[in-house]
Amino acid sequence: MSSAPVAALVAVLTLAAVLATSGVAKLRDRVATRDAFAALRVPDVVPAGPASAALPWAELALAALLLVAPSRALVAVTALVLVLMLAYTALIGRALTFDEPVTCSCFGSLSRHDVDRTTLLRNVLLSLLAGAALWFAVDGGSVLSVVRDLDAAGWWAIVAAIAAAAVAALVVGTGSAPRAAETDELLDYERDRTPYGVVRRADGSVANLWDLTSTQARLLVVLKPGCGPCVRTAEKLDGLAAQLSPAVGVLAVYPDETAASSVTEHARDLAVSEPDGNIRRGFSVGTPAAVLLGADGFLAGGPVAGERDVTEFFAEVVEALREQPET
Structure with a gap:
């Protein structure tokens, strides 16, 4: 790795930038960070409360140490970064096996999306960078020593790498639709027919959406247990149902009968389950979600x-x- 100091420096700077960005974003949205622990089902051996509070500070500390630590200390720092990245990768890989999509704020307030294979690939690449950084440190390298010895060509290579990263970030950032465009779409809302779907009531009977809406509009709220945003949404449902009754009936849709029968955040009679996840699949939504029929x-x-x-x-x-x- 010492034979390619600029490449090693780029790897370390990339890791430092990612960790710093992640740490700051997590500090800006502590609730999302705590929710991520629940959504990813982090093992109980890791206490969610203290760990979610300490994680952003740990990421910021590691980012700073990557930049200033001498070579001997950098070995320990890069080893910790590698362990952290591998842990993130393992959690994401396991989340892909869950029955429902997992929404994770991996970068706090900057990122709230469903975990997918792209998320896993990103974490694998970060783990590889962390491995390269560890190799660099074991070989006696450090950021300070490389920067001190950089010649003009090396500095230009660093500038080019930073510029390339900035362009990539800007290009990826344009993928999200502007809020104004979303608002215009809502104003021009085109009504589609209610798709076929079924829910199971507490008594075991099954009702389809067409029958449920034949006499009353229905607000379906799609939830799942162990999801922080879902719990906070569920806590609003009793009050919401009282405000909307009798014109609109509220139904909290859970993934299975066990989840529906064990709710404590709202009245039990609001809870139904969805056989085979047909509601969230039919409307292509994660959780929490809502649709008015x-x-x-x-x-x-x-x-x-x-x-x-x-x-x-x-x-x-x-x-x-x-x-x-009023009528």
Whole structure:
């Protein structure tokens, strides 16, 4: 690795940048960080509360040490970074085997998305970089020593690498749709027919969505246990159901009967389960999510996903109901 000091330096700087970005983002959204522990089902041997509070500070400390540690100390630092990256990779790989999509805020306030193979590939690449950084440190290298010995060509190579990373970040960043465009789409909401789907009630009976909405509009709220945003959303449902009754019935849709029968955040009679995950698959949503089904057989709003958007959707539905003329 000493024969390629610029490459080694780029690897270490990349890791430091990723860790610093992740640490700052986690500090900005501590709730999302705590939720990630629940969503990824981090083993109980790691206490979620203290660990989620300490993790961003640990990432920031490692980022700083990668830059300033001498070669001997850098061996320990890069070894810790490698262990951390491997742990992240293992958690993501395991999450891909779960029955439901896992929403993880791996970068705190900067990233809240469903874990997929791209997430796993990213973590594998970061683990490889951490391995390269450890090799560099064991070979006697350090950031300070490489920077001290860089010639003009080396500095230009570093500048080019930083520029390439910046361009890549800007290109990837353009993939998300602007909020204004999303708002325009909502204003021009096109109503589709309610798709076929079934839910199972507490008494074991099965009802399809068409029958459920034949006499009353229904607000479906898709949830799952062990999900922080889902728990906070579920806690709003009793009050929401009271506000919307009798025009709109609220149903909390859980992945199985066990989850539906053990709810404590809201009234038990609001909970139903979905055989084979047909509701979330039919509407292509993760959790938490919500969709309003009209009594005329058409969608009346949504689906929306994510705690913030679902909460805003609840408020919009309540406001729309209030604006309806009394009959």
